[in-house]
Amino acid sequence: MKKVFAVALGILTAIGGFVDIGDLVTNAQVGARFGLSLAWVVIVGVVGICVFAEMSGRVAAVSGRAVFDLVRERLGPRVGMVNLFGSMAVTLLTFVAEIGGVALSLELVSSVNEVLLVPFVAFLVWAVLWRARFSVMENVLGLLGLSLVVFVVALWKLGPDWSQLAHQWVTAAKPGDETWWTWSYYAVALFGAAMTPYEVFFFSSGGVEEKWTTEEMGTMRTNVFVGFPLGGILSLAIAGCAGVALGPLSITVDSLGQVGLPVAIALGKLGLAVAIVGFVAATFGAACETGLSAGYSIAQYFGWQWGKLVRPDAAGKFHLVLVLSTVLATGVLMTTVDPILVTEVSVVFSAVALPLTYFPILVVANDHDYMGKHVNGRLANSLGMFYLVVIVVAATAAIPLMVVTGMGS
Amino acid sequence: MVAVVVAVSGCRPSAPDAKGWQSSAEQAVSDMVSEVATSRLTVRQALRHRFVGRYEVVTLTYAEEAARKAADGVSSLQPPPSARPGYDELTAGLTDAADAISRARVAVTDRDAQTARTSASALTRELARLHRLQDRLRAAR
Numbered sequence: 245m246k247k248v249f250a251v252a253l254g255i256l257t258a259i260g261g262f263v264d265i266g267d268l269v270t271n272a273q274v275g276a277r278f279g280l281s282l283a284w285v286v287i288v289g290v291v292g293i294c295v296f297a298e299m300s301g302r303v304a305a306v307s308g309r310a311v312f313d314l315v316r317e318r319l320g321p322r323v324g325m326v327n328l329f330g331s332m333a334v335t336l337l338t339f340v341a342e343i344g345g346v347a348l349s350l351e352l353v354s355s356v357n358e359v360l361l362v363p364f365v366a367f368l369v370w371a372v373l374w375r376a377r378f379s380v381m382e383n384v385l386g387l388l389g390l391s392l393v394v395f396v397v398a399l400w401k402l403g404p405d406w407s408q409l410a411h412q413w414v415t416a417a418k419p420g421d422e423t424w425w426t427w428s429y430y431a432v433a434l435f436g437a438a439m440t441p442y443e444v445f446f447f448s449s450g451g452v453e454e455k456w457t458t459e460e461m462g463t464m465r466t467n468v469f470v471g472f473p474l475g476g477i478l479s480l481a482i483a484g485c486a487g488v489a490l491g492p493l494s495i496t497v498d499s500l501g502q503v504g505l506p507v508a509i510a511l512g513k514l515g516l517a518v519a520i521v522g523f524v525a526a527t528f529g530a531a532c533e534t535g536l537s538a539g540y541s542i543a544q545y546f547g548w549q550w551g552k553l554v555r556p557d558a559a560g561k562f563h564l565v566l567v568l569s570t571v572l573a574t575g576v577l578m579t580t581v582d583p584i585l586v587t588e589v590s591v592v593f594s595a596v597a598l599p600l601t602y603f604p605i606l607v608v609a610n611d612h613d614y615m616g617k618h619v620n621g622r623l624a625n626s627l628g629m630f631y632l633v634v635i636v637v638a639a640t641a642a643i644p645l646m647v648v649t650g651m652g653s
Numbered sequence: 654m655v656a657v658v659v660a661v662s663g664c665r666p667s668a669p670d671a672k673g674w675q676s677s678a679e680q681a682v683s684d685m686v687s688e689v690a691t692s693r694l695t696v697r698q699a700l701r702h703r704f705v706g707r708y709e710v711v712t713l714t715y716a717e718e719a720a721r722k723a724a725d726g727v728s729s730l731q732p733p734p735s736a737r738p739g740y741d742e743l744t745a746g747l748t749d750a751a752d753a754i755s756r757a758r759v760a761v762t763d764r765d766a767q768t769a770r771t772s773a774s775a776l777t778r779e780l781a782r783l784h785r786l787q788d789r790l791r792a793a794r
């Protein structure tokens with residue numbers, strides 16, 4: 245019974261924790277402009293994150309060590325440093341976007357300017373990283389993030405023409421007033437949002453924090469292969485709501501308030517309140533995960549003590565990175581930069597950094613010395629190689645598409 | 654050579670060629686359509702009491718800021734000679750639409766249902782005007 249509860253809890257937190265500010269904004273933008281014609285990208289992205297999360301979770305369970313720890317050892321300090329630099333830049337950018345996302349969510353109910361909320365939010369994030377237990381942080385925020393299921397209910401209540409949605413989905417037809425360039429740009433952005441690098445750092449380091457062994461691999465795989473795809477359904481529901489309620493009115497999404505409008509139309513005050521709880525939980529949870537990922541990555545590369553289970557005085561450098569990252573994110577947001585713009589940039593740069601993150605995981609998961617009999621099988625390697633090709637194509641195309649389309653405008 | 658190109662392209666006011674102007678004008682009108690439609694939807698839902706906290710006010714404030722940005726983006730450009738005939742109509746259309754959003758925001762913040770209803774009607778008229786502008790710009794391509 246206890247095991248069933250653990251599996252159920254893991255799945256629910258994986259669903260609730262799947263969506264972050266990048267998913268919220270990008271899916272709503274894409275839904276409003278392209279309907280469900282880019283839904284296939286979400287599916288490709290979700291399968292991709294499942295493949296690599298399973299690999300990194302397996303590495304953590306078998307070796308008891310996290311990804312960056314092994315990357316430096318296996319590929320050497322120089323390659324490790326390139327990997328660290330690229331991944332850290334994107335993780336910090338995402339951290340800024342998530343803290344901005346929490347502030348924007350709170351602004352929606354309080355009308356207090358988000359810039360004034362940023363220091364308060366940043367302090368709360370740091371306090372949770374400093375004091376809260378790892379399992380409490382993960383489970384509470386993950387479960388509250390499940391509130392975003394309200395978008396599935398809202399889509400149902402909006403009463404869309406399901407055959408038309410299915411047609412958009414199956415044919416992947418580009419709307420007539422959009423160009424192939426913008427269509428491709430948003431495809432890359434959606435892919436980057438679904439496969440954000442911090443997700444695997446957090447997943448594998450979390451596995452080490454929770455002391456996974458090979459016995460927990462079944463639970464880990466269930467969380468990944470059930471929880472993540474169900475989380476992907478939330479992403480599709482957000483896109484579907486925007487496609488049904490905003491698209492026909494020629495509304496293009498550029499603020500978080502617009503993302504919640506379909507829920508207000510379909511379900512009124514109660515539904516909107518639940519959606520806002522979901523916004524806050526999803527962005528706050530992701531802020532904690534990205535903040536920790538920044539600390540994990542640097543500490544693992546340099547071989548410092550790290551983790552929330554280690555006493556803070558024993559992991560001083562790790563906690564210093566958390567503090568500095570939080571101060572940096574606060575400073576960036578206090579310049580009044582638009583958090584939605586930061587989010588848009590972060591998902592595109594996520595796509596650029598994907599090879600730096602996922603190639604080393606594939607190498608380590610193929611190493612018999614580390615993995616023994618749990619080394620990648622034929623299926624994992626085939627999928628891994630396929631995704632590596634997709635990732636390289638997306639990474640190569642991301643910046644040119646951003647320039648050509650003027651960030652999708 | 655590079656310095657000359659950079660210096661010329663960086664002149665104030667920015668003076669795009671006919672193609673650049675056309676693209677900027679179409680983008681501004683398209684952005685304005687989105688903001689006016691967002692505002693009208695928000696006002697209508699506010700009249701039906703479907704928001705919590707200050708959601709509707711914040712959403713309208715963001716729409717208002719984005720609308721001003723779209724209007725200012727075009728009015729700060731130097732139009733090429735070929736664009737002069739429709740220039741006043743374009744800038745007036747954008748400014749009037751942004752003003753209509755501001756009036757809607759004021760009414761909703763004041764919780765003045767009567768004025769909010771009037772604002773929603775005004776936004777509908779502005780939307781129709783913007784669509785006509787959009788069609789004209791497309792026809793001029």
